[in-house]
Amino acid sequence: MENNSTPKAKEKRLIKKTALIIAAVALSLAAVLGALYAVKSFLNRDKFDYKDENSSIYFFPADYDANPEDDAAYMAMNRDVWFSDDGGTGGYLDSADGESDSIKGLMYRYFKSLKEGDATLHEALLSDYYKANYVVQEKFTCQKVHDITVTFNQGDLIDGIYRWYFRVSYEIYENNGTYRTDIGSETPRVMSFEVIYEDNGYKINSIGYITAKQ
Numbered sequence: 313m314e315n316n317s318t319p320k321a322k323e324k325r326l327i328k329k330t331a332l333i334i335a336a337v338a339l340s341l342a343a344v345l346g347a348l349y350a351v352k353s354f355l356n357r358d359k360f361d362y363k364d365e366n367s368s369i370y371f372f373p374a375d376y377d378a379n380p381e382d383d384a385a386y387m388a389m390n391r392d393v394w395f396s397d398d399g400g401t402g403g404y405l406d407s408a409d410g411e412s413d414s415i416k417g418l419m420y421r422y423f424k425s426l427k428e429g430d431a432t433l434h435e436a437l438l439s440d441y442y443k444a445n446y447v448v449q450e451k452f453t454c455q456k457v458h459d460i461t462v463t464f465n466q467g468d469l470i471d472g473i474y475r476w477y478f479r480v481s482y483e484i485y486e487n488n489g490t491y492r493t494d495i496g497s498e499t500p501r502v503m504s505f506e507v508i509y510e511d512n513g514y515k516i517n518s519i520g521y522i523t524a525k526q
Contacts, residue, residue, distance in 0.1 A: 369496040371489035380427065380454050386485045389458040393423050398464040415476060415507055418514040419462050423482070426491065429454040439508055439515035446519070449491060456485035465504065476507040479522060 318386075380386050395416055396402035410420035418437060425434035431451055438448060460482040467476045480503045487497045495501050506518040 326500070347369060347385040367488075371493070372486040372497070374453050374488040374490050376429070376451075376453050378454065380456050383456070383485075386456045389485065390462075391427070391458050393419055393460045393462060395419060396461075396463045398467065402463075413513060415514050417480075418507065418516070419478075422516065423460055426452075426455040426457050437516055439510050441517050442515070442519075452490040453488055455491050456487075457482045458485060459483050459500070462505075463511070473508055475517065478505045478507065479503075480505050 349491065377442050392404040394402060395405050397416075398429050405416055405420045409416040409422075410424060411417065421433060425437065429452055431432070431449060435443070437447055438446075442448070448484060461480070463479045465477040465479050469475075481500045484492065484495065485497060485498050487499075502522040503515055504518075504520045504522050506520075507514055508517045509515075510517075
């Protein structure tokens with residue numbers, strides 16, 4: 313049996329104690345580095361993207377050269393935008409509405425940008441806040457959107473800015489995921505569009521989901 317008071321035993325105890333101290337320092341350093349990485353990741357996180365990646369959804373192949381007008385099945389669907397204002401009056405929007413400086417014009421142009429795959433027009437309809445805090449798609453194909461409804465929900469004066477909120481729903485025929493990845497084909501999901509008046513025009517300030525309870 314080894315005597316714990318011998319020089320050899322003392323040396324072993326010293327080595328063991330040193331190893332424990334080194335391990336403790338290493339763990340502490342790892343924790344600090346992990347925390348710093350988490351903070352850095354938070355500060356450098358990507359802009360919020362309202363699209364939810366969902367690997368379980370099937371997306372059709374993306375064809376940037378395809379013309380939706382060549383698709384008889386899609387052209388037979390209701391592709392107009394139904395708009396209902398705060399007075400409860402509803403109707404389909406037309407090109408005259410699209411040329412007007414109004415929320416009707418904004419909504420008409422928004423869906424026009426989707427139908428035509430016009431990312432430049434689409435970005436022009438978004439507020440500075442939206443572009444700073446959301447991901448803005450730089451490219452997407454012509455979206456085969458249909459059964460589109462835009463219904464006024466409420467209006468509020470917040471921080472000196474009047475904000476209009478609309479319930480928006482539409483479906484995408486043969487969705488290829490270049491614009492939305494949170495829904496499959498023929499799957500509506502009601503969303504809330506916040507609209508503000510900025511730079512002499514109406515702009516979309518945010519887009520979010522509306523749950524069934526709302």
